[in-house]
Amino acid sequence: MAGLKQVQRQTGVALWRQIADRIREAIGNGAYDETGMVPPETVLALQFGVNRHTVRSALAALAQEGIVRAVQGRGTLIERKERLSFPITRRTRFTAGIGDQAREMRSLLLDEVTEEASVEVARWLGLKPGAQVIRLETLREADRRPVSKATSWFPAERFAGIGEAYGKHQSITKAFAELGLADYVRATTEVTAAHADTADLADLELTPGAILLIAKAMNTDLDGVPVQYSISRFAADRVQFTIEN
Amino acid sequence: MAGLKQVQRQTGVALWRQIADRIREAIGNGAYDETGMVPPETVLALQFGVNRHTVRSALAALAQEGIVRAVQGRGTLIERKERLSFPITRRTRFTAGIGDQAREMRSLLLDEVTEEASVEVARWLGLKPGAQVIRLETLREADRRPVSKATSWFPAERFAGIGEAYGKHQSITKAFAELGLADYVRATTEVTAAHADTADLADLELTPGAILLIAKAMNTDLDGVPVQYSISRFAADRVQFTIEN
DNA sequence: TGCAATTGTCTATATCAATAGACATTTCGA
């Protein structure tokens, strides 16, 4: 791992961005924990085989994100470094899952819509396409940093008023409880990764080219009846999923 | 979903690459299944709000990857479209997991090294740092398309000769069996996503900017003793993970 | 056949990305 960190040219991805991505990831992996600083620009330029100005562009981007802060004469200090671990189990819950990894958890209800189920949503919820479903758009934060954006669908008939309940409790679990569903379990999770689109970039405070970890999840009640289908989009450099079998 | 597909400028990621990524993903999601073709260049240019030449650069990149093929006078045909589903369960096995989703599975042993365990590897395998471990680098293909590249570590003492056994059987399960381990289970999986580095780009036949789904997994024998720690890197546009709870 | 739709090719121009070198400014320790 001590080897040369390589970047590629003429690929449509600017060198400074490739380098920024590598450094951001290295910080997340604790590579520079000993000093609390990124190596000097001249050293990085040598490691990546590029000009010092190119490294400076990368560091400027990271500074813009609030990840590092350059101090003239000293070096480039690491400001923030976080990778939350998000467990996926039969009892997956967002807030409880993050648990003590963050001091403050927040959940914002961005939008609530009642609509007809698409083919995909109907299949996951065990409904007929066109059946009424409630869609919630939510944004979840840990210590004031956006962590994930989620789109959730619920059968409209059974969970009327879930948007209001969610807004009040900022928790799916508590919203379910208020509507008479005491417990539920995670039945299936599909994980993919993709580039973030413009809307997600803005809400998650990411820069273009950023990666999303995408979890498509279906929850059921204790009788196995689907109660929620959701597509959650996580900032890949801030979280990892853990699956304990 | 019918809305404007937006791309961003001055982000270090060329517009043509952002557009190529979007189209590749749309193809993977079956967006153009009805026609089997990508919309005309002029239409895409309008949708993305860019010049037709920029769209052409994106399509040229996808053609280079073998995903589409442009035919003058007709349009741009979709050549290949695949997203394998890879289940993660207590009994996760690569070959069996992909199962009937591909006609032909192959597994190549790229390298075998006996080395001292790093802190991370030692922790996962329950060894002392510096203990002897065998590291295997493997490349797995489905229907001649590279799917994932994996680095695996095994306790050297218990599994001496596993490289040879793997090379013979092209299967971890069968290699374990030959060495006297009849059964094993997946204990823990951590999933993250990141940009591919140069070596992985080449082996997985990806283009820079491509995303990897990364699974760090630990397998144990039936007594709960760690037998394997692996870091598998999957081409994110070719696979998804499914977790059934 | 002829035309509409579509991809292919060429020229020109402006902006972004990357390199190169020089020198200023700040910090910290010998």
Next chain:
DNA sequence: TCGAAATGTCTATTGATATAGACAATTGCA
């Protein structure tokens, strides 16, 4: 206090990226 080490700023040059417009070549259909 001086100097080494580090970041900050400036100029200049080259190649990649993106736009713009015009027209050629191919396909398929009326």
